[in-house]
Amino acid sequence: MFLEGQIDWVLLLGVVAGVASLIAIVALWFAVTNRARHSSASSELDLVQKVAEAADKRLMQTLNAIPVALVETDKQGKFVFANRAAHQLLGRKDAELIGLRFHSATWGITYPDGKPVPPDLLPSARALRGQTVKGFQHLLSNAATRRKMTVSVTAMPIEDEYGRIIGSTAAIVEADGLVQPEPYYSPEPTPASEAVAAPEPAPAASDSIVRRVFEAASSALVVVGTDGAIREANATALRVLGREGDAVGQDFAYLFLGEDARVEGRQALRAALNAPAGEAEPITARDPEGGGVLWRILPLDGAEGADALLLAGERWDEVAEAEPEV
Structure with missing residues (x-):
């Protein structure tokens, strides 16, 4: 038991009070500074939100x-966006349009001769399969006025950073003033007395000769299917790739294009399937040293249109030297 004279209680309580006051001051200082930081962070967050809202508003305006009807669909083919020109062309407002599909029956979509367009041949359906559709003309009915008009549709797939299709976008313009394609007709049979014998076809080159020419070509030659996978690649292409193994079955964009050019390259391959011979846009694969490979694309027609692509690669520096300066 402590005696009364052994401890100075006044001094002890004063020290405790001083320490408590010091702790209170430090806590108050932390509270003020953190409140200032919180207010600053909140202000910056509000500023970022205002800038984002202003950018979204500006983009929507x-x-x-734009005087061209623009629509966007999700992976199921349902409308998720339509601008003001699309509302006027289709005859429906946003609340009525969002969530609908581009069905032939709903919008009266037919060929110019009146035949209905199959669902899998509609531009949005083809774009969701990875195709690029340019200038597809068909009849369309305005839902409000029921007026029939000829429109020209250009549709493309929307891809994420991994090359997966997440939707489609389409531009629709009224094309009543454009020249319509001639209707299909069956030619009259030629009378037997005036029949002319067809010339005999020239003999086709054997597969072995074609294979030898393909392998001996000095240019890198690659045959790519509609899915972007490599079907054939000659020895020069494998040397460009820097490998000796077989590249058949692998993705062309992944093997021959840089990471920043793969999405654009895949879109160029899909667009080339619908391009006339000699009009497909080439693909340029650059390397860090400033050179690269220029891939020229030629569609290979099958029984139902282009079913493969032939890509001929040339060194970028060689192409630059071969082209004369203007």
């Missing part, structure tokens, strides 16, 4: 001001 720009899209609505």
Whole structure:
């Protein structure tokens, strides 16, 4: 038991009070500084939100001001966006349009001769399969006025950073003033007395000769299917790739293009399937040293249109030297 004279209680309580006051001051200082940081972070967050909202509003105003009907669909083919020109062309407002599909029966979509367009041949359906559709003309009925019009549709797939299709976008313009394609007709049979014998076809080159020419070509030659997978690649292409193994079955864009050019390269391959011979846009694969490979694309027609692509690669520096300066 402590005696009364052994401890100075006044001094002890004063020290405790001083320590408590010091702790209170430090806590108050932390509270003030953290409150200032919190207020600053909140202000910055509010500023970022305002800038984002202003950018979204500006983008929406720009899209609505475009005089071309623009629509976007999700992976199921349902409308998720339509600008003001699309509302006027289709005859439905946003609340009525969002969630609908581009069905032939709903919009009265037919060929110019009146035959209905099959669902799998509609531009949005083809774009969701990875195709690029340019200038597909068909009849369309305005839902409000029921007026029939001829429209020209250009549709493309929307891809994420991994090359997966997440939707489609389409531009629709009224094309009543454009030249319509001639209707299909069956030619009258030629009378037997005037029949002319067809010339005999020239003998086709054997597969062995074609294979030898393909392998001996000095240019890198690669045959790519509609899915972007490599079907054939000659020895020069494998040397460009820097490998000796077989590349058949692998993705062309993944093997021959850089990471930043693969999405654009895959889109160029899909667009080339619908391009006339000699008009497909080439693909340029650059390397860090400033050179690269220029891939020229030629569609290979099958029984039902182009079913493969032939890509001929040339060194970028060689192409630059071969082209004369203007």
